[in-house]
Amino acid sequence: MENKANLKEQILTASGVNPLKCMRCGKCSATCPSYDEMEYHPHQFVYMVEKGNIEPLLQSESLYTCLTCFACVERCPRNVQPAKLVEAVRLAVIREQGANHLKPQDIPALLDPDLPQQAIVSAFRKYAK
Amino acid sequence: MQRIGVFVCWCGSNIAATVDVQRVAEELKKEPGVVFSADYQYMCSESGQNLIKDAIKEHALTGVVICSCSPRMHENTFRKAAASVGLNPYMVEIANIREQCSWIHKDKATGTEKAIILGRAAIAKVHLNAPLIAGESPVTKRALVIGGGIAGIQTALDIAEAGFEVDIVEKSPTIGGKMAQLDKTFPTLDCSACILTPKMVEAAQQEKIKIYSYSEIDEVKGFVGNFSVKIRRKARYVKEDICTGCGLCTEKCPQKKVPNEFNMGMDNRRAIYIPFAQAVPKVATIDPNYCTMLKTGKCGVCSKICGVKAIDYTQQDEIVEAKYGAIVVATGFNPISPAKFDEFAYSQSPDVVTSLEYERLMNAAGPTNGTLLRPSDGKHPHTIVFVQCVGSRCDGAEKGKPYCSKVCCMYTAKHAMLTREKYPDTDVYVFYIDVRTPGKNFDEFYRRAVEEYNVHYIKGMVGKVVPENGKLKVQAADLLSNEQLHIDADMVVLATAVEPDPSARSLATKLTASMDTNDFFTEAHPKLRPVESPTAGVFLSGMCQGPKDIPETVSQASAAAAKVIGLLVKDKLVGNPCVAHSDELLCNGCSSCEKVCPYGAITYSDKEFRMPDRTTALRRVAAVNPAVCQGCGACTVACPSGAMDLFGFSNNQIMAEVDAICK
Ligand SMILES: Cc1cc2nc3c(=O)[nH]c(=O)nc-3n(C[C@H](O)[C@H](O)[C@H](O)COP(=O)(O)OP(=O)(O)OC[C@H]3O[C@@H](n4cnc5c(N)ncnc54)[C@H](O)[C@@H]3O)c2cc1C
Ligand code: SF4
Ligand code: SF4
Ligand code: SF4
Ligand code: SF4
Numbered sequence: 001m002e003n004k005a006n007l008k009e010q011i012l013t014a015s016g017v018n019p020l021k022c023m024r025c026g027k028c029s030a031t032c033p034s035y036d037e038m039e040y041h042p043h044q045f046v047y048m049v050e051k052g053n054i055e056p057l058l059q060s061e062s063l064y065t066c067l068t069c070f071a072c073v074e075r076c077p078r079n080v081q082p083a084k085l086v087e088a089v090r091l092a093v094i095r096e097q098g099a100n101h102l103k104p105q106d107i108p109a110l111l112d113p114d115l116p117q118q119a120i121v122s123a124f125r126k127y128a129k
Numbered sequence: 130m131q132r133i134g135v136f137v138c139w140c141g142s143n144i145a146a147t148v149d150v151q152r153v154a155e156e157l158k159k160e161p162g163v164v165f166s167a168d169y170q171y172m173c174s175e176s177g178q179n180l181i182k183d184a185i186k187e188h189a190l191t192g193v194v195i196c197s198c199s200p201r202m203h204e205n206t207f208r209k210a211a212a213s214v215g216l217n218p219y220m221v222e223i224a225n226i227r228e229q230c231s232w233i234h235k236d237k238a239t240g241t242e243k244a245i246i247l248g249r250a251a252i253a254k255v256h257l258n259a260p261l262i263a264g265e266s267p268v269t270k271r272a273l274v275i276g277g278g279i280a281g282i283q284t285a286l287d288i289a290e291a292g293f294e295v296d297i298v299e300k301s302p303t304i305g306g307k308m309a310q311l312d313k314t315f316p317t318l319d320c321s322a323c324i325l326t327p328k329m330v331e332a333a334q335q336e337k338i339k340i341y342s343y344s345e346i347d348e349v350k351g352f353v354g355n356f357s358v359k360i361r362r363k364a365r366y367v368k369e370d371i372c373t374g375c376g377l378c379t380e381k382c383p384q385k386k387v388p389n390e391f392n393m394g395m396d397n398r399r400a401i402y403i404p405f406a407q408a409v410p411k412v413a414t415i416d417p418n419y420c421t422m423l424k425t426g427k428c429g430v431c432s433k434i435c436g437v438k439a440i441d442y443t444q445q446d447e448i449v450e451a452k453y454g455a456i457v458v459a460t461g462f463n464p465i466s467p468a469k470f471d472e473f474a475y476s477q478s479p480d481v482v483t484s485l486e487y488e489r490l491m492n493a494a495g496p497t498n499g500t501l502l503r504p505s506d507g508k509h510p511h512t513i514v515f516v517q518c519v520g521s522r523c524d525g526a527e528k529g530k531p532y533c534s535k536v537c538c539m540y541t542a543k544h545a546m547l548t549r550e551k552y553p554d555t556d557v558y559v560f561y562i563d564v565r566t567p568g569k570n571f572d573e574f575y576r577r578a579v580e581e582y583n584v585h586y587i588k589g590m591v592g593k594v595v596p597e598n599g600k601l602k603v604q605a606a607d608l609l610s611n612e613q614l615h616i617d618a619d620m621v622v623l624a625t626a627v628e629p630d631p632s633a634r635s636l637a638t639k640l641t642a643s644m645d646t647n648d649f650f651t652e653a654h655p656k657l658r659p660v661e662s663p664t665a666g667v668f669l670s671g672m673c674q675g676p677k678d679i680p681e682t683v684s685q686a687s688a689a690a691a692k693v694i695g696l697l698v699k700d701k702l703v704g705n706p707c708v709a710h711s712d713e714l715l716c717n718g719c720s721s722c723e724k725v726c727p728y729g730a731i732t733y734s735d736k737e738f739r740m741p742d743r744t745t746a747l748r749r750v751a752a753v754n755p756a757v758c759q760g761c762g763a764c765t766v767a768c769p770s771g772a773m774d775l776f777g778f779s780n781n782q783i784m785a786e787v788d789a790i791c792k
Contacts, residue, residue, distance in 0.1 A: 021524060023522060023562060024562070024608070025518070025562040025589070025590045026562075026588075026589040026590045026606035026608045027590035027591075027592055027606070028592075029589075029592070029606040029608070029613065030589060030590045030591055030592030030593075030604060030605045030606035030613065031472065031592030031593055031604070032592070032613070035606075035613040036613065041606075041611070041613075043606070043608065071592075075472055075592060075593075077518075077522060077523040077524065077528055077529065078522075078523065078524040078528075079524040079525055079528065
């Protein structure tokens with residue numbers, strides 16, 4: 001229980017998000033381009049973190065299907081910044097595992113000339129410590 | 130030396146829980162001049178007041194200090210009690226040990242210490258108090274209503290009904306406001322024009338009401354009972370008293386491409402125009418931004434057409450100066466522009482409209498004569514998506530408005546229902562965060578939209594709208610079924626937030642009336658004085674004070690009228706004796722005070738003064754008109770020579786209080 005509370009605290013501190021500001025309008029999920037790819041949708045992320053129900057999020061593929069496009073951050077009427085929560089949960093997983101999912105030396109092999117620079121940076125942010 | 134009585138109130142447990150009232154009474158008893166000191170459960174109660182009265186008589190008190198709630202609450206009560214036994218009411222001082230002490234402290238020792246200090250300050254002040262006598266000022270028995278929407282019209286009608294003269298100043302060419310643009314009105318669905326226009330006509334015909342349309346407020350001076358207002362009658366280039374409103378000119382004017390604001394710019398009008406058929410006054414107005422004659426000196430078609438020679442291209446703005454006893458603000462609202470929320474594609478497609486535009490599209494007098502047609506291609510829409518809360522309930526000004534706009538849940542239900550009623554082959558979706566329908570017969574109304582008219586209410590928001598191949602691709606969340614929806618819509622209707630009229634802020638400055646951070650006018654008390662502004666003599670009516678629907682607007686309008694009538698029936702108002710006065714020997718005539726006085730109470734005159742050796746000198750000195758001065762004290766701070774002082778709040782009295790606190 002204590003661990004659970006700690007994890008929630010850690011995620012809130014890392015993200016700087018206050019989930020209590022959410023009014024449950026769902027605009028984040030309405031705007032999310034990766035919605036169908038995500039098991040838990042942005043508004044659910046916010047609610048689950050608020051309730052401290054973080055375990056399922058840690059296990060979920062949704063962490064890696066979020067595109068970090070920040071559309072939800074841009075559109076949220078209450079400045080909740082759901083994507084930052086997604087990112088903080090992701091970081092929590094990576095920290096827990098103590099492993100990087102993406103090492104800098106792996107990148108050149110994965111490069112695609114059509115891949116925008118921003119995607120590389122954001123992938124790096126996502127998969128590395 | 131004054132003989133001072135101190136009365137410490139418990140206010141039940143409001144004060145007594147955090148302040149040791151008995152100790153306060155004991156400590157203050159030791160102050161110089163204090164001959165009586167007591168504490169009591171409720172000083173404001175009749176027995177509490179009797180305690181004060183008896184002590185005044187028994188101990189021949191010359192001054193009274195009451196340690197209690199804010200003077201805004203009971204100063205009057207205690208002053209009256211003192212006056213009833215012959216003590217000048219201005220010998221009573223209040224030490225606020227509730228709002229400024231017990232309510233904000235948790236620790237009893239700290240609270241008690243502070244209460245004693247506040248009591249000492251009040252005692253120090255009373256030592257310097259002198260009896261004051263309030264003057265009287267007459268009341269001008271005429272009211273001014275600013276804004277001629279339903280709020281202003283109702284207020285004016287009620288005041289006129291009671292027998293007083295009222296002037297309505299309306300900035301647009303006609304009265305009526307937003308209600309004139311609505312189609313049907315919730316919750317009864319009666320036609321807006323059918324219930325509004327009789328009131329407009331009544332206002333026009335009522336002898337006691339004078340309508341200054343196409344006019345604005347330039348300047349407000351004076352104070353309650355005695356306002357002096359400059360009204361700018363903007364040049365409409367048509368003689369109002371001659372024009373018959375026949376409308377011939379509005380058909381012949383060659384300048385046809387002027388966006389028609391009455392139809393929210395969805396069709397055009399001419400440069401000379403009458404806003405709508407039932408306009409009051411029904412008089413043409415030339416729009417100087419578009420009239421070729423006014424811009425280039427060439428044209429003059431309307432003046433040739435007009436049979437009664439009402440056109441006057443040389444007309445100038447005219448300033449009317451008038452006196453009023455009371456002023457009612459009824460400047461209403463506007464829907465915000467959805468430009469900031471371009472995820473809804475308002476700027477990208479004409480088929481994305483605001484709710485007020487939708488009203489016009491449904492209205493028989495609107496751009497489509499009441500047939501619902503898509504603005505882009507004039508075709509009948511089959512799928513319509515309504516989005517609630519656009520720009521309302523946002524966090525931070527850059528996102529939108531922090532408040533709920535209150536009327537949009539209901540008018541969206543109305544739009545959805547009317548659409549399904551008229552066009553049963555249309556699919557109607559409403560995306561909502563909450564459906565807020567408190568009000569008589571309001572929730573029933575919304576339920577009818579769902580249950581009888583089969584409107585699809587979906588809990589969730591629209592995320593984005595993309596115009597594509599003549600359709601609007603709507604991407605939205607359905608939170609209850611936990612899915613993202615993709616709807617191909619023909620039209621999207623945005624229930625945009627309401628905001629106060631942009632002119633409200635400068636008007637508030639002219640009236641010295643206060644506003645909240647959203648530019649809504651503030652009421653004197655949020656619960657107990659909802660239709661008065663904190664500025665005496667200025668009253669509030671309608672949406673200018675906060676979002677409200679027509680039933681609420683009309684109730685508030687009548688309440689404001691009742692307050693105005695209550696003021697205008699008085700022949701005289703008892704003034705405030707705590708006014709400024711200048712010490713002529715110190716005044717150097719610099720004019721600093723005149724510049725800061727918001728009420729124009731200060732004048733200058735040249736006066737002869739005796740100088741040494743039997744000489745005289747002519748000096749310019751300030752004088753305060755006590756009937757105009759409101760005792761704000763601005764001049765006392767501005768005066769560089771310390772010549773200005775306030776009765777009842779003299780510099781000495783205030784310094785004595787500060788000294789007592791710092792001792
Ligand atoms: C789309 C929509 C649909 C609605 N439908 C309904 C409904 O069905 N039922 C219902 O009960 N309510 C409805 N409402 C709410 C209703 O419109 C308002 O309650 C009502 O119009 C408020 O009236 P008002 O007189 O306070 O403001 P307004 O109607 O805005 O009138 C204010 C007037 O003051 C004038 N003015 C502004 N500033 C100045 C100035 N500085 N000097 C001089 N004049 C000035 C303006 O020109 C205007 O004429 C709806 C609102 C909207 C937006
Ligand atoms: S940042 Fe992630 S959760 Fe937010 S809208 Fe983009 S993909 Fe969806
Ligand atoms: S958009 Fe913001 S307020 Fe709305 S559900 Fe998502 S996080 Fe909550
Ligand atoms: S200005 Fe003349 S033509 Fe125009 S509406 Fe008035 S009376 Fe008729
Ligand atoms: S009235 Fe309804 S639609 Fe309007 S802001 Fe409030 S909740 Fe939203």
